[in-house]
Amino acid sequence: MTAHTVEPSESSTSRFAHIRTGELDLRLHYNDAGEGRETVVMLHGSGPGASGWANFNRNVEPLVAAGYRVILMDCPGWSKSDPVVCRGSRSELNATALRGLLDGLGIERVHLIGNSMGAHSAVAFALANPQRVGKLVLMGGGTGGASPFVPMPTEGIKLLQAVYREPTIDNLKKMMNIFVHDTSNLTEELFQTRLDNILARQDHLDNFVASLAANPKQFPDFGPRLGEIAAPTLVIWGREDRFVPLDTGLRLLAGIPNAELHVFNRCGHWAQWEHADKFNRMVLDFLRH
Numbered sequence: 001m002t003a004h005t006v007e008p009s010e011s012s013t014s015r016f017a018h019i020r021t022g023e024l025d026l027r028l029h030y031n032d033a034g035e036g037r038e039t040v041v042m043l044h045g046s047g048p049g050a051s052g053w054a055n056f057n058r059n060v061e062p063l064v065a066a067g068y069r070v071i072l073m074d075c076p077g078w079s080k081s082d083p084v085v086c087r088g089s090r091s092e093l094n095a096t097a098l099r100g101l102l103d104g105l106g107i108e109r110v111h112l113i114g115n116s117m118g119a120h121s122a123v124a125f126a127l128a129n130p131q132r133v134g135k136l137v138l139m140g141g142g143t144g145g146a147s148p149f150v151p152m153p154t155e156g157i158k159l160l161q162a163v164y165r166e167p168t169i170d171n172l173k174k175m176m177n178i179f180v181h182d183t184s185n186l187t188e189e190l191f192q193t194r195l196d197n198i199l200a201r202q203d204h205l206d207n208f209v210a211s212l213a214a215n216p217k218q219f220p221d222f223g224p225r226l227g228e229i230a231a232p233t234l235v236i237w238g239r240e241d242r243f244v245p246l247d248t249g250l251r252l253l254a255g256i257p258n259a260e261l262h263v264f265n266r267c268g269h270w271a272q273w274e275h276a277d278k279f280n281r282m283v284l285d286f287l288r289h
């Protein structure tokens with residue numbers, strides 16, 4: 001950023017929109033930063049207390065500085081967006097919400113960066129609205145479905161569900177300690193901010209548990225449809241991802257015709273945070289060329 005521009009903050013970019021699309025009629029929170037001709041949407045993961053800003057705070061500024069408009073959508077049921085109980089496909093529900101948000105903002109075509117659930121949702125959006133997607137960046141997700149190698153639910157998903165059921169600082173630390181490979185950057189401040197986000201919305205916690213009870217498979221397996229995705233796709237994974245295993249990334253690489261895969265060594269489920277500088281450079285290079 002130049003000396004004249006102010007770095008985007010959560011509060012300065014915070015916005016609300018009311019969407020009425022398909023079966024959804026709700027208020028969404030999003031962050032909107034930058035004024036570029038091209039728009040990049042970032043979609044967060046499904047952990048308790050997650051939000052666009054919590055997941056992507058290390059990635060917004062470099063994209064804005066490079067000339068992109070960046071939108072972080074808080075999915076229904078997270079952060080300051082309205083609550084929802086999801087009895088069907090959460091990936092498709094989020095994709096519908098995104099379509100409603102983009103229609104309301106008058107944005108026709110976007111690049112999508114998705115983390116975990118956000119990547120599942122980005123694929124759902126691309127399948128339903130192929131003409132509205134430029135490029136896809138899928139990180140630690142992109143499709144549900146069983147791993148042939150890792151027992152499921154994975155240890156990370158079990159810890160995540162434990163926080164939803166019992167949101168204590170101890171449970172939160174157990175979960176966050178395996179988000180990343182190197183835990184030395186996890187500060188007490190980070191734990192506390194995340195716990196505050198979690199405890200601010202007991203309704204979101206209850207609804208997530210109710211959704212799981214109604215439909216344990218919130219994220220469908222898009223495997224048979226991956227071949228329909230024409231968008232150039234960058235798949236990014238952490239080798240030590242203990243939430244969504246690396247073999248899911250290989251399935252995406254095999255299934256999406258125009259995909260490439262980058263695997264970070266010494267990296268868990270939060271590649272965009274743990275390896276932020278390199279992640280940002282790779283994404284910018286991928287979007288430009």
Ligand SMILES: O=C(O)CCC(=O)/C=C/C=C(\O)C(=O)O
Pocket residue numbers: 044045046047048049050055115116117118141144157160219243244269270
């Ligand atoms: O169950 C799945 O396949 C998705 C799990 C998921 O989205 C986990 C995300 C966790 C975070 O990145 C987060 O909460 O910040």
